[in-house]
Amino acid sequence: MKIGDLARASQTPVETIRFYEREGLLPPAPRSEGNYRVYTTQHAEQLAFVRHCRSLDMSLDEVRVLLKLRSQPDAACDEVNALLDAHIGHVAQRIRSLRLLEKQLKALRERCTDPDAARVCGILDGLARAGGSPESTGTGPGGGHVKATHGRLGGGGA
Numbered sequence: 001m002k003i004g005d006l007a008r009a010s011q012t013p014v015e016t017i018r019f020y021e022r023e024g025l026l027p028p029a030p031r032s033e034g035n036y037r038v039y040t041t042q043h044a045e046q047l048a049f050v051r052h053c054r055s056l057d058m059s060l061d062e063v064r065v066l067l068k069l070r071s072q073p074d075a076a077c078d079e080v081n082a083l084l085d086a087h088i089g090h091v092a093q094r095i096r097s098l099r100l101l102e103k104q105l106k107a108l109r110e111r112c113t114d115p116d117a118a119r120v121c122g123i124l125d126g127l128a129r130a131g132g133s134p135e136s137t138g139t140g141p142g143g144g145h146v147k148a149t150h151g152r153l154g155g156g157g158a
Contacts, residue, residue, distance in 0.1 A: 003029075006039045010047050017047065023060055025050045025067065058087060 007014045020026045026046055029037035049070070053063045062083055069080055111122030118124060 001039050001044075003037050003039065006044060006047065010044060010051070012047060012051060020047065020050055023064075025060065025063055056087075057091065062087060 001009070003014050003017055006012070007017060010017075017026065021028060026043060029039050029043060032038050046067070049067070050063055053066060058066070065083055066080065069075065069077070108123055108126050111126045113122075
């Protein structure tokens with residue numbers, strides 16, 4: 001099948017499929033005489049595996065490791081367990097960070113209970129005052145805007 005067929009069948013944007021190929025998460029597809037990529041059922045199965053891993057918020061590196069381990073069916077699955085345990089730890093840390101972020105946002109929201117003019121808005125004042133302090137902006141240790149999974153790359157809708 002051509003890339004458009006694979007995209008429709010897997011409900012995956014073409015650019016995401018190309019991104020996964022560039023990242024080595026999908027093997028390169030052979031080319032037809034007309035220079036079209038020709039995908040097989042194995043490509044579709046691997047794409048489904050990658051997408052499921054990504055839906056579990058696994059990083060590209062974690063998916064690479066899982067694909068490598070998956071290609072060794074007779075190997076012990078200790079590394080798979082260790083990887084998943086580490087990922088669970090990352091998720092737990094993100095949950096803690098999100099709870100802290102929620103607490104900070106709620107405290108900020110409490111600064112403005114009556115809709116008033118922007119010049120006396122407690123939220124805007126709080127944001128302006130916090131601008132100089134890493135702890136108050138959440139950019140210090142344990143704070144900050146909670147980004148996608150530990151090192152997760154953006155791009156290609158991946």
